[in-house]
Amino acid sequence: MKKSVLTVTLNPALDRTVTLPFLQVGGLNRIKEMRTDPGGKGINVTKVLQQFGDQVTAVGLAGGYAGKQLIAYLKALNINCEFIPIQGETRTNLKIVDEDQGLTTEINERGAEVNDAEKELLLSKMDLLLDQASVLVLGGSLPPGLPVSIYKELIEMATAKGVKTILDADGSALSEGLKAKPFAIKPNIHELEELLDMKLETDQQIVEAARRLLGEGTKWIIVSMGGAGSIFISEDQIVRARPFPIVPQSTVGAGDSMVAAISSCLLRERSLEETARWATAAGSITASKPGTEVCSLEEVNAHLKDVIISDGY
Template identity: 35%
Template sequence: MIVTVTVNAAIDKSYFVDRLEPGTVSRVPDIRAIPGGKGINVARVAHLLGEPVIATGFLGGHNGRFIRTELDRQGITNDFVAIEGESRVCLNIIERGSGRSTELLEQGPATGQEDWSRLRDKIRQLARGASVVAFSGSLPQGAAPDAYASLMEAARAEGARVFLDTSGDALAAGVAASPDFIKPNETEVERLLGRPLGPESELHASIRRLMEDGIGCVTVSLGAGGSLAGIGGELYRVTVPRITPVNTVGCGDSFVAGMAAAVRRGLSMEDSLRLASACGTANALTRDAGTVDPAQVEELLPQIRIDRL
């Protein structure tokens, strides 16, 4: 079982327009609205890959009911903690010709200590027998920076591996709890280290340092250039095929889902990176964030190149 945790869930609404001109009226001929938030994206992709998955986290208000109803319709098992307030809407405006994306992200509802206590109990229950518990996305209002660290400890106490995909203070505090997997970008690595990175060799050294601090797998996204990954003390360069992206939102979440699926399947390090990268690339070929076509994932797998550095 894979458990995903989304503490700041959203309705992901995509507007597909011919061209976005700031300060003018734009007609929207095509609209998509799906359950979102990074952890929900992870759950959806894992489900599409055929993995048993359950999504949890916080949901509130009318938007929360929409999210729950749509997850049920998609066949994604979910068990969220209900909170006061309204779950957020995240708007992505995509120009159909250029593919250029503009995102507007609401902050989301505030949370209290009682909410976090109930979620911790929920995670402890769901983590029993789970292969992976993946924590993804930003923290909501009222959350302490170490909120993820506390939840990860609860999941690990039940024997699950813990993944963390967040940023800023939440990432810095979470890293101190030594998750089994993190996926920062170069800017986030710089913030973790407290200094800018120079040559790529410094990024290599930074990944090795994070592994030495107890993090089993560190992957750093390089966008269209693939990624650098450190697993079990070894460093790898991952090269992905060139594609014409349709929608890049959710590619990182799809990568996380592929890695979680790989852990559950017991794949080798290199095959884990290959599956995760194929999922991230396949997401960019779809209109919806956090969605892959399993057939495309299979087609992409042999096109992913893994080189040990």
């Protein structure tokens, strides 16, 4: 039986994180620490699944010197990867950590142009890889050149092969992807409000809005609200999850850690309530870590009981 996850990062990046004692806007800043990591939603999910000991393959597009660096970093982490080479240069994103304010400022490049031939190579590779997968994770921004319907195409391919899909995107990539009825989506509250073009101020409003989307074919909707926790909604169940107290260090990768935990739970056929506990613990622990560090399986296991779970709203 297939028990593996495919993660897709169509617009990956080298994430360069610089730590400053204090960010002086418009002035001279001297870096205290600097590190470079492979980045992008799917890649972040992959790193967490690797920590969990799950079988996972990272798929994406990479080009130029930065693309070679990206793949080298992934291989150094013993991550199984299948990247399609592209002519353009993989982007480099800058994350500026202000220690004094406890704030992270992100400056992201747009990404390299992808041509039609590169897109077709990606689809051919995915057609083969999906035969060995049970869960597909799609997330993040789209590079120039790819149509906003690309997630929709990939979800349809996965569904035809009996693979459950988790979509973590925003804007038109999310609205188009929903047309293919992914198994689960994980918008944050702002992304859901943008999708539905309405303000959602209470748990009841969030649940009612999510149920409209469930009626269109998606099975699970997980709405994250930062420190306020998350709501996990299926056709017959509502689970409200609230995190245990943490000292937030960096929000980078917290949502991706939630998606990784959801993927891992789907592999193990855990219930919606169990999934809520795992995802909340994973996201909270990652948010308590500095920079781009992510949760470990041991840490998540140790805090599962600390997640506050309630039915309904």
